[in-house]
Amino acid sequence: MTSPTRVLIVDADGTGAPALLQLLAAAGFETxxxxxxxxxxxxxxxxxxxxxxxxxxxxxxxxVSQLAAAAGDAQLVLFAPxxxxxxAREGLQLGACDVVEHSRDMHTLxxxxxxxxxxxxxxxxxxxxxxxxGEETEQALVGRSEGMRHVRELVGRAAATRRTxxxxxxxxxxxxxxxxxxxxxxxxxxRPFVVVRCTDGGGAALESELFGDERGGxxxxxxxxxxxxxxxxxxxxxxxxxxxxxxxxxxxxxSGADDAVQVDxxxxxxARGSESDGAQVAALFGERNVLPIALPPLRERRTDxxxxxxxxxxxxxxxxxxxxxxVPPQMMTPLLGHHWPxxxxxxxxxxxxxxxxxxxxxxxxxxxxxxxxxxxxADFARLDAARVxxxxxxxxxxxxxxxxxxxxxxxxxxxxxxxxxxLYRKLKEYREGGEEIRRIG
Numbered sequence: 426m427t428s429p430t431r432v433l434i435v436d437a438d439g440t441g442a443p444a445l446l447q448l449l450a451a452a453g454f455e456t457x458x459x460x461x462x463x464x465x466x467x468x469x470x471x472x473x474x475x476x477x478x479x480x481x482x483x484x485x486x487x488x489v490s491q492l493a494a495a496a497g498d499a500q501l502v503l504f505a506p507x508x509x510x511x512x513a514r515e516g517l518q519l520g521a522c523d524v525v526e527h528s529r530d531m532h533t534l535x536x537x538x539x540x541x542x543x544x545x546x547x548x549x550x551x552x553x554x555x556x557x558x559g560e561e562t563e564q565a566l567v568g569r570s571e572g573m574r575h576v577r578e579l580v581g582r583a584a585a586t587r588r589t590x591x592x593x594x595x596x597x598x599x600x601x602x603x604x605x606x607x608x609x610x611x612x613x614x615x616r617p618f619v620v621v622r623c624t625d626g627g628g629a630a631l632e633s634e635l636f637g638d639e640r641g642g643x644x645x646x647x648x649x650x651x652x653x654x655x656x657x658x659x660x661x662x663x664x665x666x667x668x669x670x671x672x673x674x675x676x677x678x679x680s681g682a683d684d685a686v687q688v689d690x691x692x693x694x695x696a697r698g699s700e701s702d703g704a705q706v707a708a709l710f711g712e713r714n715v716l717p718i719a720l721p722p723l724r725e726r727r728t729d730x731x732x733x734x735x736x737x738x739x740x741x742x743x744x745x746x747x748x749x750x751x752v753p754p755q756m757m758t759p760l761l762g763h764h765w766p767x768x769x770x771x772x773x774x775x776x777x778x779x780x781x782x783x784x785x786x787x788x789x790x791x792x793x794x795x796x797x798x799x800x801x802x803a804d805f806a807r808l809d810a811a812r813v814x815x816x817x818x819x820x821x822x823x824x825x826x827x828x829x830x831x832x833x834x835x836x837x838x839x840x841x842x843x844x845x846x847x848l849y850r851k852l853k854e855y856r857e858g859g860e861e862i863r864r865i866g
Contacts, residue, residue: 502538570843824862
C-alpha cells in the first residue's frame with residue numbers, strides 16, 4: 426500500500442494555512458505547517474517531506490532558494506497570489522519545480538502536488554539505485570582506471586533498461602561477472618538466471634535446447650529473468666538469425682510446433698574479442714536492439730593491478746580464515762610489467778598460488794610462473810610494505826615506467842595502459858608535489 430504524500434505548507438503569516446491544511450487533508454495528503462522559512466528549514470531537517478508548498482505572501486521571492494536547497498529530494502511548489510504570477514515564475518529558476526496561481530481551481534493545485542510528489546519519489550529511487558550500483562559494481566568490478574569506471578557506468582545503464590546486452594572482451598576479462606551483475610542489479614533479480622554455452626553437440630542440438638519442442642526449452646524456463654548466451658559468435662548462423670527474430674518479435678516458435686509462445690526474457694550475449702569484433706556480432710542482432718559493454722584487457726589498465734591483488738588476497742583470507750601479509754612492493758613491479766594474456770583470471774590464479782605457497786610472500790613472482798618483465802628497482806625495494814599506500818605504489822610505478830621510456834609520454838602511456846591525458850594529469854600532480862619530471866614526447 427502506497428503511503429500518503431507528505432506536504433509541508435509554508436507561509437509568512439499563517440493566515441492562509443488553515444484553509445490549505447483542511448483542503449489537502451480532505452484530499453488524502455499528510456500535511457504539516459511551518460510559519461516562515463526558518464521554521465520550514467528546521468522541519469525539513471527533522472522530518473521526511475515529499476512536497477514543500479510555499480504560499481507566497483508579500484511581493485518577492487525571499488526564501489525560495491533557501492527552501493529549495495534545504496528540501497533535498499522533496500520538491501518545491503509555489504502558490505502565488507494575484508499579481509505575483511510573473512514573479513513566481515522566476516522562482517522556477519531558483520529551484521521550484523512548479524507554480525500554481527490562486528486564481529486556478531483547487532484541482533489544479535492537487536494535480537501539481539501529485540506531480541511533484543511523483544518526481545520526489547523518482548529522485549529517491551534513482552539515488553538509491555545509484556548508491557546500490559556504486560557499491561555493488563565497485564565490489565564486483567574492481568579498479569579505478571578510466572576504462573573500469575566506464576564499464577561500471579554501462580553496467581548501471583544496462584541494469585536500468587530491458588535491452589539486450591552484448592559483453593565483449595578477451596578471455597579472463599570478467600564477462601561472466603558482468604553478465605551476472607547486470608541481472609542482479611536489474612528488476613529481474615530473484616528470477617531465473619540461465620547460461621547457455623555453445624557445446625560440441627552441434628547447432629541442431631543447441632537450437633532444440635533453447636527453443637524446445639512441445640514441452641518448451643531454456644528460453645521459456647528463463648521467462649521473466651535473464652538468459653546468457655555465452656560465446657555467441659560460435660553459434661551457428663541459422664540459430665543467430667532465429668535469435669534475432671526472437672528479439673524483434675518476443676515470441677518463441679517451438680521446434681516442430683505451429684503455435685507461438687509469448688516470452689519475456691532479457692538476453693545477455695557474450696563474445697570473445699575486441700569492441701570491433703562485438704560490433705559485427707551486434708549487427709547480426711540489430712544494432713539498435715543491443716547495448717554494448719566492452720571490457721578492457723588487464724594490460725590496458727595496469728594501474729588497477731595493485732588494487733586487484735589487494736582485493737583477491739582479502740577475499741582469500743576471509744574465505745580460508747587466514748591472515749595474509751601485504752605483498753611487498755618489489756614483487757609488484759613484475760606484476761605491473763607482465764603482459765597478462767589471461768587477464769584478470771590469470772592474475773587471480775597467481776594471487777591464489779602465492780597465498781597458498783609455504784612462504785607466503787617470500788617467493789618472487791618468477792618462481793611461481795611470471796617473468797620478471799620489469800626488474801625490481803632499488804626505488805621499489807626501499808618501500809616499506811607495511812606502510813606503502815596504493816597511491817604511493819602507483820606513483821612510484823608510473824615514474825619508474827616514465828624513466829624506462831626516457832620521458833616519452835606516448836610510449837609511457839601505452840605501456841601503462843592509460844591515455845595520454847591521464848598520464849599528463851598524473852605527471853602534473855607529481856611535479857607539483859616536488860618531482861623533477863622531464864618531458865620528451
